[in-house]
Each structure stands twice: as C-alpha cells, then as structure tokens.
Amino acid sequence: MFSQPRKVAFELPSWIGAFARKYTATGDIRRRMGFVIAAARKNVEEQTGGPFAAAIFEAGTGALVSLGVNLVLAQGLSFLHAEMVAIAVAQRKLGVYDLGGPGLAAYELLASTEPCTMCLGAIVWSGVRRVVTAACDQDARDIGFDEGPKPADWVETLQSRGIDVLSGIERDAARGVLLYYLSHGGLIYNSRRGNAQE
Amino acid sequence: MFSQPRKVAFELPSWIGAFARKYTATGDIRRRMGFVIAAARKNVEEQTGGPFAAAIFEAGTGALVSLGVNLVLAQGLSFLHAEMVAIAVAQRKLGVYDLGGPGLAAYELLASTEPCTMCLGAIVWSGVRRVVTAACDQDARDIGFDEGPKPADWVETLQSRGIDVLSGIERDAARGVLLYYLSHGGLIYNSRRGNAQE
Numbered sequence: 001m002f003s004q005p006r007k008v009a010f011e012l013p014s015w016i017g018a019f020a021r022k023y024t025a026t027g028d029i030r031r032r033m034g035f036v037i038a039a040a041r042k043n044v045e046e047q048t049g050g051p052f053a054a055a056i057f058e059a060g061t062g063a064l065v066s067l068g069v070n071l072v073l074a075q076g077l078s079f080l081h082a083e084m085v086a087i088a089v090a091q092r093k094l095g096v097y098d099l100g101g102p103g104l105a106a107y108e109l110l111a112s113t114e115p116c117t118m119c120l121g122a123i124v125w126s127g128v129r130r131v132v133t134a135a136c137d138q139d140a141r142d143i144g145f146d147e148g149p150k151p152a153d154w155v156e157t158l159q160s161r162g163i164d165v166l167s168g169i170e171r172d173a174a175r176g177v178l179l180y181y182l183s184h185g186g187l188i189y190n191s192r193r194g195n196a197q198e
Numbered sequence: 199m200f201s202q203p204r205k206v207a208f209e210l211p212s213w214i215g216a217f218a219r220k221y222t223a224t225g226d227i228r229r230r231m232g233f234v235i236a237a238a239r240k241n242v243e244e245q246t247g248g249p250f251a252a253a254i255f256e257a258g259t260g261a262l263v264s265l266g267v268n269l270v271l272a273q274g275l276s277f278l279h280a281e282m283v284a285i286a287v288a289q290r291k292l293g294v295y296d297l298g299g300p301g302l303a304a305y306e307l308l309a310s311t312e313p314c315t316m317c318l319g320a321i322v323w324s325g326v327r328r329v330v331t332a333a334c335d336q337d338a339r340d341i342g343f344d345e346g347p348k349p350a351d352w353v354e355t356l357q358s359r360g361i362d363v364l365s366g367i368e369r370d371a372a373r374g375v376l377l378y379y380l381s382h383g384g385l386i387y388n389s390r391r392g393n394a395q396e
Contacts, residue, residue: 002219004264008286009207021200066202076295077286078323079277088206088275097274098387118323121316121346125276148319149355157347189296 010075012085013048016067025062032062033110033134033170040082040112040177043069044186051181054082054111056090056099059130065107066090072189083111083119087126100127108132112174113140114167117148123163130164134174143178144188208273210283211246214265223260230260231308231332231368238280238310238375241267242384249379252280252309254288254297257328263305264288270387281309281317285324298325306330310372311338312365315346321361328362332372341376342386 019042023035032055039053050070057064068085072078086109091097099107108130114137115123123131137147151157155165182188217240221233230253237251248268255262266283270276284307289295297305306328312335313321321329335345349355353363380386 002221002262003215004218004287005290006212006215007207007209008283008290009205011205014204017201017204020202023200064200072295076293077289078295078325079282079286079320084277085206088277089202091275092203092206095274097270097276116319116323118316118319121314121319121348122277124346125314125316127276148322149349149352149359150319151347151349154347161347 008077010071010077010080010085012071012089013043013046013069013074015042015046015048016069020064020067023064023067025064027062029132029166030170032057033112033132034173035064036067036110037112037134037170037173037177039067039069040174041180044177044181044184049074050082050189051177051186052082052112054086054109056086056107056109056128059106059108061105066093073187079118081116081119083109083115084122087122087128091126096127098127100129106130110134110169112177113137114147115150116146117150120150120154120158123158124161128163130166131158132166132169134168134170135178136168136171139171139175139178143182145178206275208269208275208278208283210269210287211241211244211267211272213240213244213246214267218262218265221262221265223262225260227330227364228368230255231310231330232371233262234265234308235310235332235368235371235375237265237267238372239378242375242379242382247272248280248387249375249384250280250310252284252307254284254305254307254326257304257306259303264291271385277316279314279317281307281313282320285320285326289324294325296325298327304328308332310375311335312345313348314344315348318348318352318356321356322359326361328364329356330364330367332366332368333376334366334369337369337373337376341380343376
C-alpha cells in the first residue's frame with residue numbers, strides 16, 4: 001500500500017548557535033560578510049556540508065536574524081542550499097512567510113556565493129529587500145559547481161522587482177573557502193549538469 | 199542573546215495519504231496528470247493551500263513515489279511550492295538527495311502548473327529525468343500569480359541538461375482549478391512583484 005512521509009524536517013549543525021552568538025551587529029557590510037564567509041568555512045571544517053553560507057540581517061541595524069549553511073549532503077535534500085536554509089529559518093523565527101510584509105523591518109540576505117537559479121527564485125518569494133554576495137558564479141563554476149539555468153540579467157531582474165543587489169563584497173575570502181573545500185576533497189555534487197552520474 | 203530554530207519541519211495535509219492511495223499506477227500520462235490536478239483541487243477545497251499540486255512517479259511503471267501540494271500559507275514558508283514538497287518527500291522516502299543517481303529508476307515530476315524560477319532550479323538539482331506540466335505560465339499569471347525571473351528558453355535549457363519536458367497535458371482541467379481558487383476568494387500571495395505589499 002502507498003505511503004510517504006507526512007512530515008519533512010531538516011536540522012542545522014550543532015555548532016551553529018554558538019557560532020552565531022559570536023556575531024556583533026555592525027553597520028559595516030564587509031564585517032557582516034566576513035561573518036557569513038567564516039560560517040561557510042566552519043561548515044567545511046566541521047564536515048557538516050558544502051562550502052556555502054547565507055544569513056538574513058536587519059538591513060538598518062545589522063542585527064542577525066538567521067544563519068544558514070549548505071546541508072544538501074548532511075540532510076539528504078537537494079534544495080538545502082544555504083540561502084534556502086537562512087530564509088526558512090528566518091521565516092519560522094519571525095512567524096511570517098513574507099519577510100517584506102507590512103510592519104516589518106527591511107531584511108537583507110547575505111550569501112557567500114551568488115545564488116543559483118533555485119535560490120534566485122526563492123529570494124524573490126522570500127520578501128528580502130537586498131541581496132549581497134561575495135564569490136561570483138564563475139568562482140563556483142571554477143571548482144565544478146553549477147549555478148543552473150539562471151537568466152543572464154538576473155541582477156537587473158531583481159532590481160526591477162525592488163530588490164537591491166550588491167556583488168563581490170569580500171570575494172577573495174569567499175573564493176578561498178571554495179578552494180579550501182576543493183583541496184580537502186569535498187564532493188562536488190550536482191555537477192552532472194542533468195545527465196546521469198558518471 | 200541570539201537564538202534561532204535549529205530544526206525546521208513542514209507537514210503535509212492530513213488528507214494526503216488517503217487521497218494518494220486512491221491512485222492506481224497507469225501508463226497513461228493524462229490519467230497521471232488527472233490525479234495530480236485532482237490533488238490541486240482537493241488542496242483548495244480543504245483550504246490547506248494554494249491551487250497547485252505536483253507528484254513524482256516512476257516514469258516507466260507510472261508508480262507513485264510522492265504527492266505534494268502548495269503549503270506556503272499553511273506552513274508559513276515561502277519556498278513550499280508543490281514541486282519542492284513533492285521532491286523533498288520523494289528524496290526522504292527513497293533516502294537519496296539525487297533522484298537521478300546510479301541504480302535508481304528514472305523518475306518524473308508532474309506539476310499541475312509550469313514551474314516558477316525557484317522550482318525550475320530545484321528540478322535540475324533533484325535528479326528527475328522528465329517534467330510534465332498542465333496549466334502554463336500564462337494561466338497562472340492570468341489569475342495574478344507570478345512565475346518569477348525565469349529564462350524564456352527554460353524548456354530548452356532543461357532538455358539540454360537531459361531532462362525531457364512535456365507541456366499542456368490536461369491544461370484545461372488545471373486551469374479550471376486556478377479559476378476555482380480565484381472565484382472562491384483564494385489569496386494570491388507573492389503577487390507584489392518584489393515591491394512592498396500594498
């Protein structure tokens with residue numbers, strides 16, 4: 001007889017709470033990004049996922065709302081990119097499905113690498129008002145990751161929807177984490193570009 | 199002191215198991231799609247979410263693997279489109295993050311409406327080998343939903359990645375569910391195209 005799980009849950013690594021509590025709110029976007037990149041490195045060091053992190057901040061104060069890391073392999077779900085995790089945790093924490101809804105602060109997403117197609121769409125639906133990225137698409141491709149069928153003008157399309165985009169903040173540091181993952185034998189999953197795994 | 203949920207879970211509606219057990223495996227793609235569209239209608243009737251459903255089948259036998267419905271409002275998470283739910287449930291049920299991995303059957307995703315940008319990306323990462331859709335992007339837009347910044351050539355990009363696409367199967371029936379939702383006062387969330395909610 002047919003059956004399927006009625007509930008799906010995913011869990012963040014045990015180190016995430018203590019790590020996030022080390023962050024102090026700052027108006028300096030480079031320091032915010034430095035914290036996110038450090039989380040991506042920690043995720044590799046702890047072997048809890050891929051070399052990617054993302055976080056939601058209050059854009060005005062720099063207060064941290066949520067910190068997410070890539071959990072695809074750790075949790076066995078292909079959608080668990082860092083951006084998806086950070087957005088879901090923020091929405092549950094604040095009790096809203098729309099972070100851009102009435103009466104809320106303006107929220108921003110910082111991501112250690114530019115978003116893939118899936119995360120690009122998820123950003124639009126999330127309600128965040130600004131996206132800030134470090135490593136670029138090409139840096140991810142250089143180590144074998146694939147960003148998916150993303151429109152070439154994705155930055156402009158976000159801007160036309162009222163979502164600001166700031167790219168390349170602390171790019172070298174974020175690229176360093178990608179190379180660190182590669183040099184430590186990290187698995188480049190989802191690298192078959194839609195073809196059967198070789 | 200900073201804190202955030204360490205675990206995020208979402209739950210499918212209580213009717214989903216009994217509903218899915220009514221399906222009998224069939225080689226007829228129209229009958230498979232009819233089942234998916236009926237689930238979308240049931241989701242509206244039961245007031246458990248938006249007018250969208252998706253399911254994963256074994257492409258060869260037509261056996262059902264997972265059935266998902268839109269849960270954005272019900273579960274308070276903007277990423278819970280029907281396709282995301284069906285993929286996550288299938289991956290957990292089968293214990294793999296890659297439905298296209300070695301030794302597995304070929305799986306296909308049926309969706310009652312063409313995928314948005316987010317779901318397009320998620321489809322690529324999921325490992326499904328075929329996508330079959332009913333209502334088209336324009337049908338969703340006609341009632342006020344928004345598909346996001348999706349490349350115009352998204353069908354070709356899926357095909358170039360080895361994922362077949364079959365569109366417009368039982369389109370009228372699926373469009374009927376969208377109109378049913380609209381006429382019953384269903385909330386068209388995420389319709390602000392990135393601007394502050396009016």
